[in-house]
Amino acid sequence: xxxxxxxxxxxxxxxxxxxxxxxxxxxxxxxxxxxxxxxxxxxxxxxxxxxxxxxxxxxxxxxxxxxxxxxxxxxxxxxxxxxxxxxxxxxxxxxxxxxxxxxxxxxxxxxxxxxxxxxxxxxxxxxxxxxxxxxxxxxxxxxxxxxxxxxxxxxxxxxxxxxxxxxxxxxxxxxxxxxxxxxxxxxxxxxxxxxxxxxxxxxxxxxxxxx
Numbered sequence: 001x002x003x004x005x006x007x008x009x010x011x012x013x014x015x016x017x018x019x020x021x022x023x024x025x026x027x028x029x030x031x032x033x034x035x036x037x038x039x040x041x042x043x044x045x046x047x048x049x050x051x052x053x054x055x056x057x058x059x060x061x062x063x064x065x066x067x068x069x070x071x072x073x074x075x076x077x078x079x080x081x082x083x084x085x086x087x088x089x090x091x092x093x094x095x096x097x098x099x100x101x102x103x104x105x106x107x108x109x110x111x112x113x114x115x116x117x118x119x120x121x122x123x124x125x126x127x128x129x130x131x132x133x134x135x136x137x138x139x140x141x142x143x144x145x146x147x148x149x150x151x152x153x154x155x156x157x158x159x160x161x162x163x164x165x166x167x168x169x170x171x172x173x174x175x176x177x178x179x180x181x182x183x184x185x186x187x188x189x190x191x192x193x194x195x196x197x198x199x200x201x202x203x204x205x206x207x208x209x210x211x
Contacts, residue, residue, distance in 0.1 A: 027110050027172075027196045032080040035174070040075045043112055043176045043194035051115075054178045055190065062182045066132045068193075071177040074141050084166040084203070088210065089158040097156045099166070101203065108198040109142055115191020117179060128193060132179060140175040142197050152203070161210050170201035 027033070028044060035041070041050075058069050089095050111126050113119050118129040127133045158164050176194035180187050 027079070027081075028112055030079050030081045031083070031167075033174075034078045036076045036078075040072050040174070042174065043114060043192045046114070046192055051178065051192070055180070058178070058180055061185050061187065063185060064182055066130070066135050067180045067182065068135055068139055069177045069179070070139060070175065073175055075174045077172050077174055079170055079172060081168040081170065081201075084168060086163060086165045087156065087158050088163040089160055090210065092160050094160060095158045097158065097164075099154055099156055101152045101166075102150070108201075110196045112194045112196075113191060114193075115178075116189040117191035117193055130181075132181075132193070135179075136175075136193060136195065140195065141173070142175070142195050156205060159207070162207055163210055165206045165208070167204050167206065168201060169204050170198055172196055172198045172200075 028042075033042065054069055054071060058067055061067075084101065085099065087097055111119060111128060113128060117132065119126055120129050121127075128136060156164050156166075174194065174196055176192065178190065178192050181189035
């Protein structure tokens, strides 16, 4: 995974350093996730009609274990995870902010589930319960990555009557679908599953006029 920082440095009068400690958001709480494929959707966007249609495609039972249906496989997405900072300049002089962003260790592979599919958390690692976790990982591509703490220092220029926003953008991949569990040919569980992997993440500085 790579990180990029976009910075601007100009001469102007100073304002004290702004220190921001960043804790990664769960991808289900991201401000925006956009698929390259317009027909793809997140698990949380599945409707009851979607679930019924997908379950109908799994009409053959099995003796024991999980049966998977992959609906979305390795679909590229762009995302805006969160707004880190917003600085307004209502004055008539240019101002300069020294900013330090500190990111904490975070898991870049995330999952979510619905229905009677359960997840468990061990340390910072979230997994699907039972053998479903291994079944999904054997069926789709994923990147399970932990990043260490990192700090970035840079300077932001805010012109008169403008404001600057620092946001976290990135690229990733989504896999999702539904699953059923059987015990002696009897269905015991059903629900949706989803994995999300971050492939690239960067801070973006956006400057706009105050309206």
